[in-house]
Amino acid sequence: MKHIALITGASSGIGREFARQISAAYPSLDEIWVLARSVPRLQKLEEELQGRRLKILPLDLSRDTELKALEKTLKEEHPCIRILVNSAGCGKSGLIEEQHWIDAVRMLDVNCRALTAVTMICLPYLKKGSRIIQADSGSAFLPQPGFAVYAASKAYVLSFDQALGAELKNRGIPVTSVCPGPVDTEFFRNGGITLSPWKRLFLAKPEKVVKKALFDAEAGKDLSIYGCSVRLVRLAAKLLPRKLLLGIMRRIFM
Ligand SMILES: NC(=O)c1ccc[n+]([C@@H]2O[C@H](COP(=O)([O-])OP(=O)(O)OC[C@H]3O[C@@H](n4cnc5c(N)ncnc54)[C@H](OP(=O)(O)O)[C@@H]3O)[C@@H](O)[C@H]2O)c1
DSSP, X not given: OOEEEEEETTTSHHHHHHHHHHHHHOTTOSEEEEEESOHHHHHHHHHHTTTSOEEEEEOOTTSHHHHHHHHHHHHHHOOEEEEEEEOOOOOOOSOGGGSOHHHHHHHHIIIIIIHHHHHHHHGGGEEEEEEEEEEOOGXXXXXXXXXXXXXXXXXXXXXXXXXXXXXXXXGTOOEEEEOOSOBSXXXXXXXXXXXXXXXXXXXXXXXXXXXXXXXXHHTTOSEEOOSHHHHHHHHHHHHSOHHHHHHHHHHHHO
């Protein structure tokens, strides 16, 4: 049986960095399966990681037919998934009443629906010691006016991960939610988001976020937080009354 890592969102940003670092850090893996819509970008990654067997799965994870295609491929090949990374995601900012519902629902489709489906499809192929790593966000810790649907989608991921981690404890499979602040990837450009000077101040390198995430996943931690800004947000979300927090968020983000 071949041992693999399966990484969604591998064509760009954090997911691509996971592919690079997993390729370097886990030479015993037989294959790395990389999923995204952009085939040229996945091929470029394959060229970069020469010598490692990459399996390119060009899938739009917002479509059920393509999720079923993943399910079928796994059934046929029956690998052991040692590391599952769900990094596919997108975000669009703006006031709820000024956004189009299609953009909002697309975020939920990729950030929540696809992540849930891919995780569930992969579960039968994980074994004791396998790792699940989910790209979550510091936005998971509190509602965010001006980025409401995205933050709510990430709160879903955190809740899902924590319950899944509890369910998988007996199987010896830790689930790590990776919750960074802003990371220097194409995420903001893709979502048409202008980064505020405040957020720019805390912009992290994907290399560092991923290095910490892999370290934390190996240690079996349920949370991987890179950067002091997110730690502060999490602490504030725990200590301050919600009403006060939302008032502060309104002033910062609206
Ligand atoms: N960058 C940040 O500041 C930041 C902070 C916290 C959390 N995160 C989270 O980290 C994850 C990765 O973000 P990133 O910064 O690496 O963004 P990115 O550079 O825009 O990468 C997003 C990835 O998701 C894939 N993707 C998007 N829609 C898809 C779909 N329908 N089907 C399949 N793949 C799809 C994209 O591939 P294709 O376009 O080729 O399909 C791409 O590989 C996301 O979940 C994001 O919410 C990011």
